[in-house]
Amino acid sequence: MKTTINTPSKTYDIIIDKLPKLNFDRKVAVITNHKIAGLHINYLTNNLSAKELHIITLPDGEEYKNWQNIEFILDRLFDAKFDRNSLLIAFGGGVVGDMTGFAASIFLRGVDFIQIPTTLLAMVDSSVGGKTGINNKYGKNLIGSFYQPNAVYIDTHFLSTLPKREFAAGMAEIIKMAVMFDKDFFEKIKNNSISLEEMIKRAVELKADVVNQDEKEKGIRSVLNYGHTFGHVIENLTNYKTFLHGEAVAIGMVMANELSKILGYLSENEAEEIKQVLKKNNLPIDFKIENIEEFYNHFFLDKKTSNNKIKFIIPEKIGKYKIIDDIDKNIILKVLKKFEK
Amino acid sequence: MKTTINTPSKTYDIIIDKLPKLNFDRKVAVITNHKIAGLHINYLTNNLSAKELHIITLPDGEEYKNWQNIEFILDRLFDAKFDRNSLLIAFGGGVVGDMTGFAASIFLRGVDFIQIPTTLLAMVDSSVGGKTGINNKYGKNLIGSFYQPNAVYIDTHFLSTLPKREFAAGMAEIIKMAVMFDKDFFEKIKNNSISLEEMIKRAVELKADVVNQDEKEKGIRSVLNYGHTFGHVIENLTNYKTFLHGEAVAIGMVMANELSKILGYLSENEAEEIKQVLKKNNLPIDFKIENIEEFYNHFFLDKKTSNNKIKFIIPEKIGKYKIIDDIDKNIILKVLKKFEK
Numbered sequence: 001m002k003t004t005i006n007t008p009s010k011t012y013d014i015i016i017d018k019l020p021k022l023n024f025d026r027k028v029a030v031i032t033n034h035k036i037a038g039l040h041i042n043y044l045t046n047n048l049s050a051k052e053l054h055i056i057t058l059p060d061g062e063e064y065k066n067w068q069n070i071e072f073i074l075d076r077l078f079d080a081k082f083d084r085n086s087l088l089i090a091f092g093g094g095v096v097g098d099m100t101g102f103a104a105s106i107f108l109r110g111v112d113f114i115q116i117p118t119t120l121l122a123m124v125d126s127s128v129g130g131k132t133g134i135n136n137k138y139g140k141n142l143i144g145s146f147y148q149p150n151a152v153y154i155d156t157h158f159l160s161t162l163p164k165r166e167f168a169a170g171m172a173e174i175i176k177m178a179v180m181f182d183k184d185f186f187e188k189i190k191n192n193s194i195s196l197e198e199m200i201k202r203a204v205e206l207k208a209d210v211v212n213q214d215e216k217e218k219g220i221r222s223v224l225n226y227g228h229t230f231g232h233v234i235e236n237l238t239n240y241k242t243f244l245h246g247e248a249v250a251i252g253m254v255m256a257n258e259l260s261k262i263l264g265y266l267s268e269n270e271a272e273e274i275k276q277v278l279k280k281n282n283l284p285i286d287f288k289i290e291n292i293e294e295f296y297n298h299f300f301l302d303k304k305t306s307n308n309k310i311k312f313i314i315p316e317k318i319g320k321y322k323i324i325d326d327i328d329k330n331i332i333l334k335v336l337k338k339f340e341k
Numbered sequence: 342m343k344t345t346i347n348t349p350s351k352t353y354d355i356i357i358d359k360l361p362k363l364n365f366d367r368k369v370a371v372i373t374n375h376k377i378a379g380l381h382i383n384y385l386t387n388n389l390s391a392k393e394l395h396i397i398t399l400p401d402g403e404e405y406k407n408w409q410n411i412e413f414i415l416d417r418l419f420d421a422k423f424d425r426n427s428l429l430i431a432f433g434g435g436v437v438g439d440m441t442g443f444a445a446s447i448f449l450r451g452v453d454f455i456q457i458p459t460t461l462l463a464m465v466d467s468s469v470g471g472k473t474g475i476n477n478k479y480g481k482n483l484i485g486s487f488y489q490p491n492a493v494y495i496d497t498h499f500l501s502t503l504p505k506r507e508f509a510a511g512m513a514e515i516i517k518m519a520v521m522f523d524k525d526f527f528e529k530i531k532n533n534s535i536s537l538e539e540m541i542k543r544a545v546e547l548k549a550d551v552v553n554q555d556e557k558e559k560g561i562r563s564v565l566n567y568g569h570t571f572g573h574v575i576e577n578l579t580n581y582k583t584f585l586h587g588e589a590v591a592i593g594m595v596m597a598n599e600l601s602k603i604l605g606y607l608s609e610n611e612a613e614e615i616k617q618v619l620k621k622n623n624l625p626i627d628f629k630i631e632n633i634e635e636f637y638n639h640f641f642l643d644k645k646t647s648n649n650k651i652k653f654i655i656p657e658k659i660g661k662y663k664i665i666d667d668i669d670k671n672i673i674l675k676v677l678k679k680f681e682k
Contacts, residue, residue: 078483108483109472109473109474109557133450136415142448142449144447145447145450216450
């Protein structure tokens with residue numbers, strides 16, 4: 001199965017299948033982390049040959065997604081005399097993918113790179129669409145670039161070792177896509193009548209469709225932030241320690257649904273249906289807010305909050321999104337009150 | 342006078358004229374250095390208004406073109422709560438332009454920026470075409486991006502304070518463009534029958550034409566490296582201390598011309614003509630090589646040397662370039678021998 005991404009800057013395929021034999025007549029660096037390397041590096045290298053193959057291993061964890069580790073990657077490439085014709089391969093989850101993409105975008109002003117995601121979240125979300133980045137003391141993904149890979153290879157083999165919570169976090173993004181764009185897809189997830197590969201493929205197709213329309217997130221791409229506007233605040237308030245990203249997004253979707261209900265769009269039934277699908281997929285659906293004013297103020301720390309307008313993405317109904325901005329503070333507080341401790 | 346750049350990633354104008362009044366209804370940061378700020382900040386701010394105006398001042402010099410100063414710029418932007426709608430203005434020479442462009446390309450995955458170059462070199466070369474970058478311990482401009490500005494404003498007012506050597510260094514790039522692409526332009530420079538503005542405009546037009554064909558330097562854009570392949574080695578061997586970039590390029594052009602002569606293209610007369618134009622414009626035309634083997638080996642440190650093939654750009658005749666690669670080492674040594682101490 002494959003899907004094509006077609007942006008102004010690049011056209012490339014996302015291949016969902018057993019990893020094919022990859023042979024490169026150029027220098028290749030696989031960038032991964034210790035954990036993934038320990039579990040899966042043989043599976044990869046058995047399928048990979050290159051003129052020269054280097055493995056660059058990073059520590060595992062979001063806290064290492066910083067400039068120091070980008071410099072570490074770049075220095076290894078310079079040491080190995082990589083040139084503009086060389087290739088990087090991101091082999092891991094979102095952290096490895098975002099960092100490899102960023103390194104590829106700035107090494108000698110840009111070299112080719114390939115994504116081989118190993119987590120469900122990276123497969124359906126971060127590996128698709130060319131967002132790269134690192135964190136700094138001001139926040140997450142605040143430094144980075146839009147830089148598309150040359151190909152994405154999605155092989156569900158790697159999911160066999162993925163912890164259950166991380167699998168669920170990936171499901172959150174899949175459910176998000178279904179609620180935003182495709183009722184039929186949502187029904188299939190709800191009824192368990194779709195295979196994992198088919199589910200990944202549909203999620204990727206839907207994301208590709210959005211990215212093809214708006215590579216640089218000037219408009220429609222922001223729709224992918226359903227659940228994220230609330231979710232980012234939850235992650236922030238809990239210092240990114242309590243919830244995985246996908247878990248915070250799941251709660252954020254429940255909150256966005258409440259907003260939609262108050263505004264008269266989503267029905268009580270539909271909101272409940274979404275909640276149950278999230279729950280069935282081992283995702284949290286509730287969060288107790290200590291202080292709703294504080295929660296509200298956190299919206300303005302988001303890099304997507306331009307000109308002090310908060311943009312909310314809500315389902316008008318299952319399968320149809322709606323973008324809301326310039327919304328009255330009191331209405332938001334009313335939503336938050338439902339989650340108050 | 343204006344010229345338009347039209348690349349796959351952006352279309353924008355290069356305006357060669359007295360700086361117009363610029364009014365922005367968004368946050369603006371002017372990035373400059375202490376020297377330029379001292380000389381010209383009033384001239385700029387008298388023509389500039391913004392919703393919020395910040396001036397970020399860097400130390401003056403190539404040695405500050407590094408990640409530490411990019412981080413300094415980014416931190417100031419985060420402190421001032423700049424968002425995706427904010428604008429950066431590069432106000433200075435090539436160092437300021439390259440750093441501002443790089444910072445703009447990675448701040449929140451890319452914000453708008455404008456170039457207001459203050460040196461002749463930046464006006465005709467570095468501000469046009471979207472190359473951004475910084476140096477590191479491995480070399481110059483090894484980290485960076487291709488990222489186009491939204492506009493370039495070229496006002497020769499700023500050249501009134503430019504040191505004579507730096508003016509000459511800018512002339513080297515102008516003469517380079519003439520020799521590569523436009524015999525008539527070369528004749529005008531030789532005969533002193535063209536105004537400074539017209540000269541800048543023609544050089545920018547010629548560069549724009551190349552960039553429009555090959556934004557990411559996959560092919561034809563490498564033609565702009567006439568004089569640079571030899572020049573980079575000269576800069577390297579003298580630790581970037583003896584010559585300004587344009588001066589090294591001037592010597593590099595003389596060397597490339599010798600190569601062209603040996604290969605049977607450029608006539609002795611034409612080579613001499615170019616030499617005299619460089620000389621008349623206060624540029625060096627000779628360099629004594631200590632060790633020609635060492636000089637030769639330095640070609641392979643250049644980031645443009647891919648797959649161990651050195652690419653030389655030479656004039657086939659004045660006004661017509663030729664790209665040469667896969668050239669026998671002995672021929673290059675023969676050229677270098679002419680410059681041996």
